Amino acid sequence: MSVKENRDILIGRVKKEIIGPGSDIFQCNEDFSNEIIEGKPLQRYFSGILFPKQLQPNGSDNGQEEMKEEDEDDLTDLTSDLTEGETKEIEVFEEEDEIEKTDTQPKYTSNTFFPSHFGITFAVDKSCKSFRATINFGNYKKANFQEIKIPYNGEGIHFLEQFGLNHFVTFDAESKTLSQTQKIQRTKDGKITPEYLHFQDCLKSLRQNTDKDFALYKVITKLFFKDKYKRFENSISLDIDISKIDAAPNKHLQLKLSEQPNCNFENWNKELKENLVFHLKLYSNYADKYYIKAVLENKVQIPKDKFSLSKEKVNQVSCFQSEVKIESENLLPFRDYKTHLYKTDEDKMLDYLYREKLAFGIGHNTACNWENAQSPNTPQWIESTFLPEYDVKSQSSETDKIKGEILNIKKLSVYNTDTKSIISNLIKVSEAYKNWIEDERKSASGNELGLKNITKCEQIYSRISNGIKLLSENDNALRAFQLANTAIYLQMFQTAQHFSTKKEGFEVWERSEILQHNFQEYGKLDFPSDRVPEWRPFQLAFILQCLASFVDENSNEKELIDLLYFPTGGGKTEAYLAVSAFLIFWRRIQYATSYDGVNIIIRYTLRLLSAQQFERASKMILACEFIRTNHKDLGDKMISIGFWVGKQTVPNKLKNDNGKDAEAKLKKLQSKFNNGTYNPNYDTNPLQLSNCQWCNTKIISRLEQKSSTYQIGHRIDRQLKSHCLNDACHFSEKNGGLPIVLIDDDIYSKPPTILFATVDKFAALAWKGESTTLFNNGSNRKPELIVQDELHLLNGTLGSLVGLFENALLTLCDNPKIIASTATVKNVDKQILGLYGREAKVFPQYATNSDDTFFSKVIDESKRKYIGVLPTGKTTVVTNLQLLASLMFARLEIWKKSTDKTDADSFWTLLSYFKSLKEIGRFSNKINSELKPIIKQLQVRYLIDNYNSANNYLKLSYRNIELTSRIPNEKIKKNLDKLDIQFNGDLKDHKAYDLVLATNMISVGLDVGRLGVMIMNGMPPNTAEYIQASSRVARKNEGVVFTLYDPFNSRDLSFYEDFVQFHKTFYKQVEPLSVTPFAENALDKMLFTLILAYFRHTTQYTHNDTATALSYDEVKNDLKNNLVQLFQTHQFAQNDLELIFEKIDRILDSWRTRVQDKGDMKYYLPFKPEQSLIMPSSENSDEEYPLKAMQSMRSVEPSAEILIRQY
Known part of the structure; x- marks a missing residue:
């Protein structure tokens, strides 16, 4: 069966078990409309139930109520004939009240927990005279024994007569069902009846003389034990004359269902018959439409002390699988598309883009659905539903206008020497986009909002075209572009060949038959899978529009923040990794003597994300390094990647860190190798590198299949060196190892090409003077690109602190290009202005409709x-x-x-x-x-x-x-x-x-x-x-x-x-993000950390022993002339600037006073606060001390230990 068919089975089962009907095996109609279930329906079903009202002791039916459910029904009858082990596994199902009883917990009426009414509100045209309302529900009554039948295939049916069960059970060979021949009374006058004892003896004999899993025994057991309840289908259709619905305040139409002409209430409880009411309320004070609220109410009242899900009466007067359906040819959208004056410009734009995605109703204690909900067409009906569903449509990144050779990554690489064809194919990309823009201009029909978007699209087209022009005119840029494509192609080739079949990795002994190819062979070999590597159009366009930021030094595009906005899983990572690869090769080609050091900083907010994405980025870096080793003109310095994260993820020190250093952790692991206690299922590599990202050989592996001895691809000399254990790999130890740097000490001593980090780690700039090497303060060019993935996570407190500290980072990197990416965004202009003080450019850009950006x-x-x-x-x-x-x-x-x-x-x-x-x-x-x-x-x-x-x-x-x-x-x-x-x-x-x-x-x-x-x-x-x-x-x-x-x-x-x-419309519903980097709380937490990081890496006062050497007047002037000037690119009020100056003065005065009082000091000495200028912000002592520096970008309260004494 297909995956979709299996999904339907899954959804069908949930509907049967949560709402019903269809949750048992007793014979009934195919649509389960007359199903029979074992046990009471209120204990079987979990939603779609219309309850009676709870009558409070004072006679009120809507008082505040502590929600509680009793479940007195047990499984004794069902389990009495199971084995002891089986009985233990089936526990009586009792529900507990999970609501916390706290002072802040709101009180709820009984209708919240046991709803006695539900309905929908919809709109119709004022020309509408009437509509049809249909109420559907099921009610349950105890089934008599003649109605209870279970489908059975007839296997072993002769045992019925053999063990005397034919007096109690009969098999219908034609319908293939088992049923009871008589109703067995279990007790009489408080004693077990002889007939019941006889039945038990016969059943016991069957059990003892047949297989444990014999179906006949189980079917008979199910047939006799526990009460059974039968469902009765109810459907009442009403033709409603709108003129009879009173629109006056506090007035509405009430219809008792049992009084309606086509209502069959034969199987209703008497009280339900008198108290099931349909309410209709008309709202007529609108120009072009009526709003109508349709509500079904169960007005039966049950005293609170008798309100239990196990009570027979409560089950009889409850309605199940309840539904209200409205049919009319005059249904209108529930909410109109209007550009209200009070809305923000962004909200007006979103209303315009989503104007065709209309709502036709809303539920009350239920959800609602309508015909054609997946399309913009006007429906003919709307209905309530307790199990609403919606298929969120997929987004395709393919377009018929750009396909084939144009997107072929290999055709864009150095394996294609026809550079003219590359340029001509790229021009087709820009021209196709230009033609789409012209079509959208026509669709906008002069609409101001549409034309505003089209102007933004034209700017994107201009940037793409300019990128192509640069490639056609600049040979170095074209070569860097081709090399970047080559790196991506090789990365995909290796992934397809080595990672697709065994994602967990190979042991060394499994790799003997896997060939490693030289650079030229990759150009001749067929791709390892049927899917030839191609760019998605948006990826290629994004790369092209970013080129000028690096190639054209006169371009102002470097000041723009390019936000890659695309749904999750759409390929954003590959796009910015390709831009990164271009920059790596561009620097090596264009700046042959100053390319080394950190080129790119890629940052994440969550450790799970950073761990997974580090592997993806490592694959690309290995491909770049493989290319470098085959092209001497790309420099002799290794292309590498460094993992700069907290020591909870990887050791930060090589040695001497109280057992948390790399050497200690590797020795501990090696001892397990030596004594045979290493277990690959439980023991992990403390350095977070599990596989070679080139050939997928495990970093910890056995060299031979029958060997029990493990080796690890790490070695400590003066630094930690990682390598692939597969000697045939290009990154084996004999070939120089893996260009992956994992330890802070090594990152500082030999800065990697890509610094891969979490945002929290950058607080270390204030604490670690040696981290100044990350900014290439010698002859090398400074980092030129910062990539911030999952931008939406930088909001609230984290976003505010990062936004403030970012001013130091942007200064240290000397105005780098910034690329951000996200799948969900709103208020992005203000967010990016708050974070970086720059203008945001979203790519791809909507034009006239939320469903189409050309690239998606x-x-x-x-x-x-x-x-x-x-x-x-x-x-x-x-x-x-x-x-x-x-x-x-x-x-x-x-x-x-x-x-x-x-x-x-x-x-x-x-x-x-x-x-x-x-x-x-x-x-x-x-x-x-x-x-x-x-x-x-x-x-x-x-x-x-x-x-x-x-x-x-x-x-x-x-x-x-x-x-x-x-x-x-x-x-x-x-x-x-x-x-x-x-x-x-x-x-x-x-x-x-x-x-x-x-x-x-x-x-x-x-x-x-x-x-x-x-x-x-x-x-x-x-x-x-x-x-x-x-x-x-x-x-x-x-x-x-x-x-x-x-x-x-x-x-x-x-x-x-x-x-x-x-x-x-849930992308429209995304809430706006808020960052306030210059709020007083943010300044109090982060300003000193920012100042400290700025001066330790822009002056000669970097090392730990230079804390007292600062010239305070020089510091103040520098701050006001440089850093504060950068602050002013952000949006904030003048009094905020005055507050910043005030706090800077206070920090510097405290710094001066501290030095004068204590004399010779270091920036920080662990456990020696008297000799330290700064103090961790997490320490409790001296809360007002202004020289506290943050060690993370997150605001974490100090921890406390609680000692419990037992008396």
């Missing part, structure tokens, strides 16, 4: 489906457990139905996102104690819990992993590798993981193609994170995201009620 286009295909779930009568924690159990049961269904059992792989590993570590901690404790038993209950219910099927959940307790900040750094890479382990189709013997619990750590950088299903536990704090995190699945094949909303959270509820429209 929304297509009808969709890989990712979003589905919303809102619990009714259950907490989110319990619903989450049921949802996970349903998904894990569904993957078993897929496995059973598939011919190729590996088809289940796309949905085997479930990704569950939580908003906080607290939520994960609470949930992880339930995996073994609650989740496993629920999965087992499901499999028992469907009679497929045999020995083999039990492997679906038995190992769940240790086949789950976490991706959160509480996971040690050395385990992150190993956990990421575990996600790549595929399900091999063997239910009993496989190594694929079942469950991943994650926080926002995964929202960027996680790229695992096999992941196909995810649960979002509540809406994250912002929409950008929702988009980013949910984009971790369905990157390769079709997948689904279930968003579980909290009915107690008003923000969650509002997103759920507007589910379809939100997902239809």
Whole structure:
């Protein structure tokens, strides 16, 4: 079966288990409209339920209520005949109140937890006279024993007579069903009846004389034990005359459903019959339309002390699978596209771009959907839904106007000597874009907003054309461009040949037959896969538009910040890596004597992202270095990459760091090699380098297949040197090793070509005088490019502190080019102005429609489906457990139905996102104690819990992993590798993981193609994170995201009620980002750190012993003439500038006073505060001391230890 068909099975199972009907195996109609279930429906279903009202002791039906659910129904009858081991695994399912009882916790009415009404609001044209409303729901009553039948294939049916069960059970050979011949009374007058004892003896004999997994026993057990409930379908259609709906305030139309002509209430409870009401409210004070609110209400009242999900009456008067549907030919958009005066310019522009994506309604305690929701066409109907879904359309980066040889990376490399054809093909790119712009100008029809966008597109066209012109006129630029393309091609070649089949890497002994090619051979060899490397049009265009920033020294484009704005997984990383490769080769060709040192700084905010992206960047650097070794004119200095991050990720020192240094960690690892205790499944490489990024040989490997001895590709001499253990590799030890620098000491002594870092690490500039080498303060050119990936993460406090400190970094790099990238952005002009004091240029640029930028286009295909779930009568924690159990049961269904059992792989590993570590901690404790038993209950219910099927959940307790900040750094890479382990189709013997619990750590950088299903536990704090995190699945094949909303959270509820429209326009819904680098709090935290970093790297006062040598007047003048001048490129008020001067004076006065009081001092001596000028900001002592420097860009409160004494 296809992945999409398997996804449908998954979604179908969730709908059956969460809302119903269809959650049992008893015989019924194909559409399950008359299903029979085992146990009470309120304990079976989790959403779509319309409850009666809780009557408070004072007679009120809407008082504030502490939400609580009882679950008195037990599984005694079901489990009494199971084995002792099986019984232990099935626990009674009781729900706890998960709401924290705190003073800040809002109080909620009973309708929040047990909703007694729901509905939708929609709009119709004022010419509309009437519309049709249809109310659908199911209600359940106890089934009599004659109605209860279970499909059975007839296997071993002769045992019925053999063991005397034919008196109780009959088999219909024609319909192939088993049913009861009589109703067995279990007790009478408080005693077990003889007939029941006889039945038990017969059933016991069957069990003892047949196989444990024999289906007949299980079917009979299910047939007799526990009450069964039958569903009755209800559908009431009403033709509503709008003139009869009173539009006066506090007036509306009420229709008792049982009084309507076509209502069949034969199977309704008497109270439900009298109290099920349909309300219609008309809002007529609008010029061109009526707004109509349609609400279904259950007005049955149940006293609070009798309100329990296990009570028979509560089940009888509740409505299930509830739905309201409106049909009319006069439906109008619920919200109009209007350019309101109070909106920002950006909001007006977004309204214009999304003007065709219209909403036609909104839900109340439910979501709503309408016909043609995936298209701009006007619908003929709108309906409520408790399981809303929306297929977010994919974006294609392909265009018919640019294809084939134009995009072929090899054709753009040095392997193509026809440079004229290269230029002519590139011109086709710019011309195709120009023609599109002209078409869009016509589409704009003079609209001011559209023409404003088209002007921006024309600027992009001009820059692309100028880049092509530079290549045609400047031979050095063209050669650097071709070499950059060559590097990308070689990187892709190596990846296809060595990384596609075995991502976890090869042992050395597996590499003997793998050939390594020389540079010229790569030009002649066929590419290792069917997909020939090609640029996506936007990548090539972006590279071209950036060229002038480096080649043309008279260009002002270097001052612009180019923001690469493209959906997650679209190829942004390859685009800026190609620009980086161009700059590396350009410097070596154009500046033969000053190219060395740090060329490029690439920064990230999260360690998970930096770890994954470092590997991708390393592949490119290895390709560049391979090219350099084959081209003598590219210099004799190695092209390298350095990993500059905190010591929690990699050791920062080579030696002498209290056991945290590289030498100590490698010795510890070597001792495990020597004594045979090394375990590759648990022990990790402390240096975060797992594989050679050229040939994919493991850095820790056995040299021979039968050997138990491991070696590691690291060696410490005067520095840490890394190499590939494969002697045939171009980066083996004999060939010079890997150009990868991992230790701070080595990075400072031999600065790498690309400095790969986290933003937090740059606080070290204030503390480490030796870090001055990163800015090439000798004869080499300073760093010329800063890449900031995932720009949207630089907001709030982090963004403000980074934005302030950035002034020092930009000065030290001497006005570098800045490239940023993100998949979600809003208010970007102000954000970038706050961060860098520069103008932003977004690429690619929209013109007249949000679906088309020429370089990207929304297509009808969709890989990712979003589905919303809102619990009714259950907490989110319990619903989450049921949802996970349903998904894990569904993957078993897929496995059973598939011919190729590996088809289940796309949905085997479930990704569950939580908003906080607290939520994960609470949930992880339930995996073994609650989740496993629920999965087992499901499999028992469907009679497929045999020995083999039990492997679906038995190992769940240790086949789950976490991706959160509480996971040690050395385990992150190993956990990421575990996600790549595929399900091999063997239910009993496989190594694929079942469950991943994650926080926002995964929202960027996680790229695992096999992941196909995810649960979002509540809406994250912002929409950008929702988009980013949910984009971790369905990157390769079709997948689904279930968003579980909290009915107690008003923000969650509002997103759920507007589910379809939100997902239809969620890039528009991204909240604006805020950075305030000159706010007083930011100045107090970061200004001294900035000043310290600036002067330690722009003067001769770099070393630790020069702290007292500063001339304070010189310092003040320098600051006001240079750094403060850079401050003024940012937007802030004049009084902010006065505040900055005031704080600078206070810092310098304190510096002077400190030196005068203490005399000879260092910048910093650990554990010697009296001899140190500066103090870590995290220390508690002397909170007002102004010379505290930050050691991270994050505002972290001092930690405290709590000592618990036991008496």
